[in-house]
Amino acid sequence: MKKYWKTIVVLTVLVVGIGSYLVQTSLVANSLPELQIEHVSGDESLAESVVLSGKYADGKSAPEWLTLDYKGTEYMSERSFIEQMVGKRGPVQERLIDEHKGFMRGVSYLHDNFYEDDEVLAVAETSWDFSFQTANIELSYLKKESGEEVHETLHLGSMDYAHILEVQYHENKIMVFAEGYFNNGNGLIEMVYDLEEDRMTQNELLENKSQNSNHMSFSKVNDSVTYQPMDHLIFRSTEEQLSNEGRVEVAGTKFYQYDVNEMELSELELPINENGFVSGFDGNTVYFEEQTPEEIKITPFNIEGGDFKEDFVFEKANEDDQFMFNYKIKDGNLYVLNHLELRVIDLENKETLYEGEITIDNEEQLENLELNRMEFR
Amino acid sequence: MRNFLKLTNFEFNRISKLLFSLMGFVLLIQLIGVFFEVWMYNNRIDSLMTENQMTEAQALNQVGELSFAMVMYSMFFLGPIFISVGAMLFYIFLIWYREWFGKNTFIYRLLMLPTERINIFFSKLVTIVVATLTLVGFQFLALLIENSIFNALVSDPFLSEMNVVNLISQDPLISMIFPHSLDGILLVYGFGAVIVGVLFTAILLERSYRIKGIAAAILYAIVVSALLASPFAVNELLLNGYMYPGEILFTFAVMALLVLMVSIVISRKLLNDKIRV
Structure with missing residues (x-):
C-alpha cells in the first residue's frame, strides 16, 4: 500500500475535484426558475407552435438565455457541451431541418430570406464568388409533394451586394426583394425567377433619389411570420441627414406597398403620426402600437380600404416586475403576451380562442425575468 | 494489465513531485492574489474616506462592490495556470527524454521489462492525462477555498457575492479548462x-x-x-x-x-x- 499512496492521493484529488465541479454546475442549473405555460381555457393546440424567448438575469451572474414553449423551459447553459458547440438554431430552422433534411443542407441562416407554404419551400442566400469577386444570390426551391429541387445562382449584375428583405412565391415565380448596393448608391431591388421559363428578371423598384448627400435606406415593415404567403408587402424608405451637431436624424420616411399578385409597387399613405408607430403587418392590415403608462393599444388599419378597425387594448400589469409585452399575427389570430398572460384572439370577432398563464416555480425570481421575443415553430 | 498498472504507478511516483509542487504553487500564488486584491480595495476605500472625506456609502458608490471576479481575472490567478500548462507541456517531452539523458540510461531497463513495450507508451500517456485532470480538479477545489476566504475577508456592504461556477462560465479561457x-x-x-x-x-x-x-x-x-x-x-x-x-x-x-x-x-x-x- 505504501508504494501506491502517491497514486491514491492523485486519483482522490482528481475524483473529488472534478466531481465537486460537476455537482456545483448541476446545482447552479437547478437554481434557475422553471417556467410553464399553463392552459387556462380554449384550444390548447393554438399555443403549441408558440416559442417565447428571453433572458433571466439576477445581476449576480451573466444573463441566462432561455426559450419557453408548451413543453417547458430550456436554458442555453443547460445544453450539453456538444449541443453548445453544434450551436442553437431557431425553432423554424429546426422544424425545417427535421422535415426536409436534405434540402436544408448548406442553408447557413434563415431570417427574412425564405418562403414556405403547404406546397413549396424557397430559400435565398447572398453568397460571395471569390473567383469573380462578385456577390450572387443562391436560390433553392423545393416542391414538397414531389421532392423536386431547383438550385440556381442569380448574378447580381452591377450590384456589389444585396441584403435580402423578403422572399415570396406566386404562380411559379419566386420573388426575392433586397436592398441592393451599387457603386454609386443603393436601391430596392426585385429579382423574379420564373420556374417555367428558367429565367431571371431584375428590376430596380426604388432608387436612392436623395438630391443631396443624405443617406437613404430601404427596409421592410415586419410581418409576424416572415415566411408566410402575403398578398401585399410594405417597404419603407428612410432618408437620414447629419444635423449641425453631428447627429444622424431622420429627414423623411415613405411607405410603399407591393401587390404580390399584380407584381406592382405603389406609394402608400399611412396615418402614422396620430396612431403610434407601425409595429406589425399581416399582408393586408397594418398594426399601429401606442403605449401609455396604463395600457397598450393596437390599432388595425386596412391598407386596401384605407380604414381603421376596432382597437385592441391591453392593460399593463401593475407590478414592479419587468414589463413584458409582445404580439404577433398568424392565421387571422392575434397572439399576445401581456406580462404573464398568453392569449390568442380572433381578429374578426375579438373572441378569445386560447388563454394561458405563464407560471414560475419561485415568484421572487419573476423580477429578473424578461421574455422579449415570440416566434412560431 | 498488472505490468501496465505497475508501470503507471511508477510514472505517478515520478511525476508526483512536480504535481504536488504545482498544486502548492497554484494555491499559494492565488491566495496571495486574494489578499492583494482585498488589500488594494480596502486601501482605495480608506483613502476615499480619509483623504476625500467621503462616507462609507459614498466611497462604495464611487468604487463599486468587490467581487471574486477581480481575483479570477487577474494575473495572480491566471499566471499559475499558465505556468502549470507550460510545465505539463514540458513534462510531455521530459517523460521520454529523461529515460535517455538521466543519470543512468533507464530506457535499457524499461525496454527489457517482461511486458509489451507499448505499455510504456500507454503508462506515460495515462500519467500525463490523469496528472492534467488532477491539476484541473485541484484548481476547482482551490477556487472554492479561495472564494470562501475572499468572502470572509470582505465585509458585507462591500462584497458582491458570486458563484464560482458562474464566474468560470463567463470567461472563455477558463471555461475551456472547465x-x-x-x-x-x-x-x-x-x-x-x-x-x-x-x-x-x-x-x-x-x-x-x-x-x-x-x-x-x-x-x-x-x-x-x-x-x-x-x-x-x-x-x-x-x-x-x-x-x-x-x-x-x-x-x-x-x-x-x-x-x-x-x-x-x-x-x-x-x-x-x-x-x-
Whole structure:
C-alpha cells in the first residue's frame, strides 16, 4: 500500500475535484426558475407552435438565455457541451431541418430570406464568388409533394451586394426583394425567377433619389411570420441627414406597398403620426402600437380600404416586475403576451380562442425575468 | 494489465513531485492574489474616506462592490495556470527524454521489462492525462477555498457575492479548462490525449531515427494537422457547407480517434523494432 499512496492521493484529488465541479454546475442549473405555460381555457393546440424567448438575469451572474414553449423551459447553459458547440438554431430552422433534411443542407441562416407554404419551400442566400469577386444570390426551391429541387445562382449584375428583405412565391415565380448596393448608391431591388421559363428578371423598384448627400435606406415593415404567403408587402424608405451637431436624424420616411399578385409597387399613405408607430403587418392590415403608462393599444388599419378597425387594448400589469409585452399575427389570430398572460384572439370577432398563464416555480425570481421575443415553430 | 498498472504507478511516483509542487504553487500564488486584491480595495476605500472625506456609502458608490471576479481575472490567478500548462507541456517531452539523458540510461531497463513495450507508451500517456485532470480538479477545489476566504475577508456592504461556477462560465479561457458538463470534459481532454499521443509518436520517431526522425516527426505532425482540419476544410471549400455542424463534429471525432490509433500503431512498431538506446 505504501508504494501506491502517491497514486491514491492523485486519483482522490482528481475524483473529488472534478466531481465537486460537476455537482456545483448541476446545482447552479437547478437554481434557475422553471417556467410553464399553463392552459387556462380554449384550444390548447393554438399555443403549441408558440416559442417565447428571453433572458433571466439576477445581476449576480451573466444573463441566462432561455426559450419557453408548451413543453417547458430550456436554458442555453443547460445544453450539453456538444449541443453548445453544434450551436442553437431557431425553432423554424429546426422544424425545417427535421422535415426536409436534405434540402436544408448548406442553408447557413434563415431570417427574412425564405418562403414556405403547404406546397413549396424557397430559400435565398447572398453568397460571395471569390473567383469573380462578385456577390450572387443562391436560390433553392423545393416542391414538397414531389421532392423536386431547383438550385440556381442569380448574378447580381452591377450590384456589389444585396441584403435580402423578403422572399415570396406566386404562380411559379419566386420573388426575392433586397436592398441592393451599387457603386454609386443603393436601391430596392426585385429579382423574379420564373420556374417555367428558367429565367431571371431584375428590376430596380426604388432608387436612392436623395438630391443631396443624405443617406437613404430601404427596409421592410415586419410581418409576424416572415415566411408566410402575403398578398401585399410594405417597404419603407428612410432618408437620414447629419444635423449641425453631428447627429444622424431622420429627414423623411415613405411607405410603399407591393401587390404580390399584380407584381406592382405603389406609394402608400399611412396615418402614422396620430396612431403610434407601425409595429406589425399581416399582408393586408397594418398594426399601429401606442403605449401609455396604463395600457397598450393596437390599432388595425386596412391598407386596401384605407380604414381603421376596432382597437385592441391591453392593460399593463401593475407590478414592479419587468414589463413584458409582445404580439404577433398568424392565421387571422392575434397572439399576445401581456406580462404573464398568453392569449390568442380572433381578429374578426375579438373572441378569445386560447388563454394561458405563464407560471414560475419561485415568484421572487419573476423580477429578473424578461421574455422579449415570440416566434412560431 | 498488472505490468501496465505497475508501470503507471511508477510514472505517478515520478511525476508526483512536480504535481504536488504545482498544486502548492497554484494555491499559494492565488491566495496571495486574494489578499492583494482585498488589500488594494480596502486601501482605495480608506483613502476615499480619509483623504476625500467621503462616507462609507459614498466611497462604495464611487468604487463599486468587490467581487471574486477581480481575483479570477487577474494575473495572480491566471499566471499559475499558465505556468502549470507550460510545465505539463514540458513534462510531455521530459517523460521520454529523461529515460535517455538521466543519470543512468533507464530506457535499457524499461525496454527489457517482461511486458509489451507499448505499455510504456500507454503508462506515460495515462500519467500525463490523469496528472492534467488532477491539476484541473485541484484548481476547482482551490477556487472554492479561495472564494470562501475572499468572502470572509470582505465585509458585507462591500462584497458582491458570486458563484464560482458562474464566474468560470463567463470567461472563455477558463471555461475551456472547465467545460460545464461531463461530455465537454471527455471531449476536451480526450482531444488533449490525442495530441499527447501524436507528440509521443513524434518523440519516438526522433529517438528512433535521430536527425532524419526530426524531419519524419514534423511531417507526421503536418499530416495529422491536415487530417484533423479536413472535416472543416472539406465542408467549407468543397461541399459548400453541405454538412450539418453535428456531422462535422462527429467526423472530427472519428478523425481524432483514427489519429490516436495510427499513433499507437506507429509507436508500437518503433518501440518494438526501431528504438535506439
